[in-house]
Amino acid sequence: MPESTTTESAGREPGAVEVLARDDVERKKFLTMAGRTMGAGAAATGLAAFIAACGSSRSSSSQPASTVSSSPTTGTTTSSSSAASDPSDLSIVNYALTLEYLESQFYAKVAQSGLFHGKTLAVLKSFGAEEEQHVIALHKVASGLGTPAMKPMGKFPIHNAAQVTALASTVENLGASAYLGQAGNIQSKEILAAALSIHTIEARHAATLNTLLKKSPTPDGAFAKPMSMAQVLAVVKPFIA
């Protein structure tokens, strides 16, 4: 399939992420449609972002950035029906943003490590560039909904090529599972479209790394398995300083 350099060529709708990322009018629409988040929202860092996302109720937190509790927060909400324990779109986007920050940081370290060369290095750099685009887009989406999560401090062991490739595979498969786990929770159709368009990129990355490791590109077989925020948190925790 040829790469499209324009997002609005004849017969093609612009990708959902492109629309959200570049269009101020679209973002303002979401702010209105998704329900205004009250207060500053939690500009939480790293691990705290996950805890806040896992524990948050349908509304946003109104706590100041420096303190984040692990208990569910309540606040006023203008959104329509949803279980009180379901994460808000902002929480989900910030959760994804945090994961993408970590992936981007990981690949930057990998590129600098000197452990890879030639085609493999080119592939890993291209994956890192794509994760960085995910960061940029999700940051814009989050900004349209409230306060975006702050950049976490990732810490990744980088020892040798085999170990790093295995770690990359872990990270990407985790990312794919994380997006799949949240698809059903996203309220906005446009944000869902954006999440779906990123989810399959993580899947492509994961399958590539699995193949490099001589493992199956489809480790779960015909049906990929979702992971919950809590499950993802458990795996990611060691990689956040």
Place this chain on the structure above:
Amino acid sequence: MNSSDMASPELGAVEVHGINRASFILRGAVAAGAVYGATAVAPYVSNALAQSGGSDLDILNFALTLEYLETDFYNVKGTSVGLSGEAKGLAQSFGDEEADHVAALTKAITAAGGKPVAKPKFVFPVTNQASFLKLAYVLENTGVGAYNGAGPSITNKEYLAAAGSIVQVEARHAAAIALLTGDPITPNGAFDKPLSESQVLAKAGPLIE
């Protein structure tokens, strides 16, 4: 479709509005496509579907048609064309997974009281391993675009979860094939593009006999 529909395809799209749109249009588009070529029909189909999105069952049946196509491609064509090495193993494994998708979609449609579409007859214009893999790449990427395009229209959360679980596998397939063909692992760059049903038809239609 009668001759007046051919003369003014817009009318043809409007006439079927509200009556099991997606599967009718798919069959109609395919029938017209056989005469005019799928690309001639696709633009006129897209407006009708774009506004409506189709019902959940319409979407599942559209997906089922694609999964029938992929299963046949890997299992039947994959055997007859003669594959070797990694390509052979991949075709066998992916064919099994597509067959599982067919089973799951059929079960979901039936459980919902719907009628699963009949398996169409397919024709795959490939003659060797290289052309087989090239078409595999196109089909898997089309599948990704199809599910991502339909996803936001799905109203039932369980169907959405299933679609997500399946599309992730299609994307994994596409990447694995890309590693064999040398094609881009991410042909759309950092964000996979959702495809409308008409765009999917443009790719898949010509393969339906």
